[in-house]
Amino acid sequence: MTLIFLLFACFIAAPTFEAASVQTHKTVLFLHSYHRADWTETIMEGYEAGLQGVAGLATYVEYMDTKKIETAEYLNKLRDIYEMKFAGIRFDVVLASDDNAFHFALRHQTGLFKNTPVVFCGVNRFEEGMTAGRENVVGVLERDDLEETLAFAFRARPGTRTVFVINDNTEASRKHIESLSRIMKTAYPRTALKTMGHLTYTEIMQAMFSLPSESVVLFISLWQDAAGRPISVEETSRVLTASPVPVFGRSGWLIGKGLAGGKCVTGFSQGKAAAGLARHILEGRPTSELPRVLESPNQFFFDHRELKEHGMVSVPLPPGSIVINEPRSFFETNKLVILTTAGVTFGLLAFIVVLAVSLVRLKRTSQQLQARKMELLASQETLSGILSASPSGIVKIKDRVFEWVNDAMCRITGYDENDLVGHDSRFLYPDDEEYERVGRDIYQKGQEESRWVRKDGTVRELLFQVAKTRSDSYIAIITDITERIETARALRESEKLYRSIIEKIQDVFYRYDKNGYL
Structure with a gap:
């Protein structure tokens, strides 16, 4: 076996x-x-x-x-x-x-x-x-500072007449009780000391509910009860929280589980101190060069919720005490909201400043470059006013598909805005060859002349001027030059007719002034 x-x-x-x-x-x-x-x-x-x-x-x-x-x-x-x-x-x-x-x-x-x-x-x-x-x-x-813990307990509860001790019957617990008894006889001879090592878990719970108000509880350990039944941490916590009077002790791991506070031994500080010695050994330092024994690195710990529940918030705590569950300040409670709001506010202020500077610069630029239409589009309001009032057609186009058109564009083509926006411009050209030529040349030259067929079937001569935007779209200004071309054509025809008439006349014409000079 x-x-x-x-x-x-x-x-x-x-x-x-x-x-x-x-x-x-x-x-x-x-x-x-x-x-x-x-x-x-x-x-x-x-x-x-x-x-x-x-x-x-x-x-x-x-x-x-x-x-x-x-x-x-x-x-x-x-x-x-x-x-x-x-x-x-x-x-x-x-x-x-x-x-x-x-x-x-x-x-x-x-x-x-x-x-x-x-x-x-x-x-x-x-x-x-x-x-x-x-x-x-x-x-x-691991040395208990029971004397200092008791000193704080009596300072916080000066009317205490009895100290109840939660303990088990382990060897370590018995040593603690011996030390505690000596302290009580010396420093608090008029205060009764009652231990619970002889009680079962159920009896301890019953005893906790009936503790007198002029008493405190000191927790030593509770790994098992008098019947030998192992006691879990959760069960120990229920014992502590059942107490109508504050529970003090030495076990830092019970802070937050019903222990009001005390000068505590913490597993973390014990382990870290021991690991520091082990680290020296692992690094090759002889143990003879290390301190043989380090004193227990104890520290006062308190739970603010327990202090408040038992009316001890106003009691001054020992210097260097660590307090958990303290009520947080308004800033700590709303830290994220406050910082977010401050960040957003600062960002908006910075944005307003940048925007104001930008507007000043844009205004100065627009005043200096009034002749350049594309650079007058500095703001949406200015753009809307200019586009609506412009006699030229102005469009925003990407991949030769209309994204936006102004009123003049609709007048030039004879189509409504809905007929144009979202559609490829191919249907406006007289043939595919002209469509391909313009698409090939205009983006290289920046401007090009071509013809579009209006909705009513008439053909208009147009001048296209394009400029690329930051979003890979293009702004195009479309000027109807039909009348200009027709006028130029008429002038050429008139001049041609005039010259033809002159050449056919046989008589000689001359002109002189009043002095007889030709």
């Missing part, structure tokens, strides 16, 4: 990032005392932050799950499993979080872990003698 258990555990507890058979330049084992939960996951986040950028790093993660069971038999089986899993691996660093993983790593450092340096964090039960003679063990302690 034991063999089956060992083989099964080997398969389900595979390494997280790299296969065991693949050995990269640096290999790290993250050994956690407990199961995956908020606390261990924030430690992992701290590890990742502290080791970010380390090249060629293979990482393995193991959860010992000792909140549920930590018997000698269980720990020996874990050792056997790890011996099978890691037989072909030599770790460069073992990072052990919390007491059970730390003591396990110390116990098996020379055998299982082949004298690999051990970096610990989250350790409460630490004595200098534990690492005597071992230079390759360094780490970060």
